[in-house]
Amino acid sequence: MKxxxxxxxxxxxxSIIIYITINSNFRRTILNLSxxxxxxxxxxLIRQNLSSEENISKSIKILENQIKITDMITTNQKNSFIDNxxxxxxxxxxxxxxEKNLLSxxxxxxxxxxKDPKIYGALVWNAKIMSIEGKAEEKIYNxxxxxxxxxxxxxxxxxxxLDYYQxxxxxxxxxxxxxxxxxxxxxxxxxxNSSRFFETSLTRFAIQxxxxxxxxxxxKESINLNNSQDYVIQLKEPSNFSEFTFLSNFYPGTQISxxxxxxxxxxxxxxKIPLDDxxxxxxxxxxxxxxxxxxxxxxxxxxxKIIFKFANxxxxxxxxxIKINFTKANITNKPNC
Numbered sequence: 605m606k607x608x609x610x611x612x613x614x615x616x617x618x619s620i621i622i623y624i625t626i627n628s629n630f631r632r633t634i635l636n637l638s639x640x641x642x643x644x645x646x647x648x649l650i651r652q653n654l655s656s657e658e659n660i661s662k663s664i665k666i667l668e669n670q671i672k673i674t675d676m677i678t679t680n681q682k683n684s685f686i687d688n689x690x691x692x693x694x695x696x697x698x699x700x701x702x703e704k705n706l707l708s709x710x711x712x713x714x715x716x717x718x719k720d721p722k723i724y725g726a727l728v729w730n731a732k733i734m735s736i737e738g739k740a741e742e743k744i745y746n747x748x749x750x751x752x753x754x755x756x757x758x759x760x761x762x763x764x765x766l767d768y769y770q771x772x773x774x775x776x777x778x779x780x781x782x783x784x785x786x787x788x789x790x791x792x793x794x795x796x797n798s799s800r801f802f803e804t805s806l807t808r809f810a811i812q813x814x815x816x817x818x819x820x821x822x823x824k825e826s827i828n829l830n831n832s833q834d835y836v837i838q839l840k841e842p843s844n845f846s847e848f849t850f851l852s853n854f855y856p857g858t859q860i861s862x863x864x865x866x867x868x869x870x871x872x873x874x875x876k877i878p879l880d881d882x883x884x885x886x887x888x889x890x891x892x893x894x895x896x897x898x899x900x901x902x903x904x905x906x907x908x909k910i911i912f913k914f915a916n917x918x919x920x921x922x923x924x925x926i927k928i929n930f931t932k933a934n935i936t937n938k939p940n941c
Contacts, residue, residue: 809851
């Protein structure tokens with residue numbers, strides 16, 4: 605009886621092994637489930653200790669253990685767990701208040717960079733750690749530039765660079781200010797954060813025409829930074845509408861200055877819409893008081909909807925022209941910075 609039992613168990617075991625080997629979809633599902641459980645386990649443990657500065661050191665040790673365990677089951681190079689390790693490191697770094705704890709994070713940060721040298725946040729954190737350690741200015745400068753080259757429009761590297769150079773080098777401080785206000789390339793993605801644009805960037809937005817028949821979305825690429833420009837939307841068909849929606853996912857600190865709205869009818873009649881006659885509301889962000897223009901400040905990484913409502917229904921419209929100046933808000937109290 606025992607012999608039959610163990611024989612049956614062996615057959616079942618080897619059948620499962622063969623099935624997993626043959627069926628790649630099943631194998632992928634098992635691996636994804638296992639990695640998901642492991643990632644959630646470490647994320648929960650790490651976040652439990654972020655409520656106080658005293659317990660952050662525990663989170664750092666748990667993070668180091670996560671890296672060690674994932675290296676054992678994959679490789680010590682870039683692997684499928686790295687996104688979660690990066691998110692956990694990011695959560696820890698955001699809650700660190702003391703230089704001591706930031707130095708304690710050094711081991712994990714250097715391992716992240718070793719696994720993947722193109723992790724923007726890890727390069728910025730490493731520059732901060734190097735400054736605490738008293739490393740040479742040239743090495744810190746190079747680390748900052750590596751991060752900026754990866755994502756020129758991202759904010760964090762500039763913020764650290766300006767803090768670092770405020771009393772060290774006026775020339776480099778001023779250069780980083782200028783570079784920040786001109787940079788628009790690069791993108792930023794938050795894991796598990798759904799977006800119609802898939803990422804945060806400064807390169808595109810969309811206009812949705814909320815017509816009586818159906819809503820049409822028009823994407824505009826290659827925006828012009830620091831200069832007012834007419835963005836023209838040619839409608840696919842003449843439409844009757846009393847509102848449209850501006851859709852975007854810009855970096856926090858982006859300023860959207862609405863300067864003029866103009867419509868054209870199928871009869872080539874130009875209709876200029878006074879901005880004071882338009883009701884404008886935003887889903888997430890805020891208005892800055894300005895007498896002549898409508899200025900909106902982006903405050904987060906979420907998708908934004910800016911709704912423009914006219915006083916009346918406008919008919920037979922085949923073109924919308926909206927003049928906008930996209931700029932960046934200052935990130936210090938220094939003039940133009």
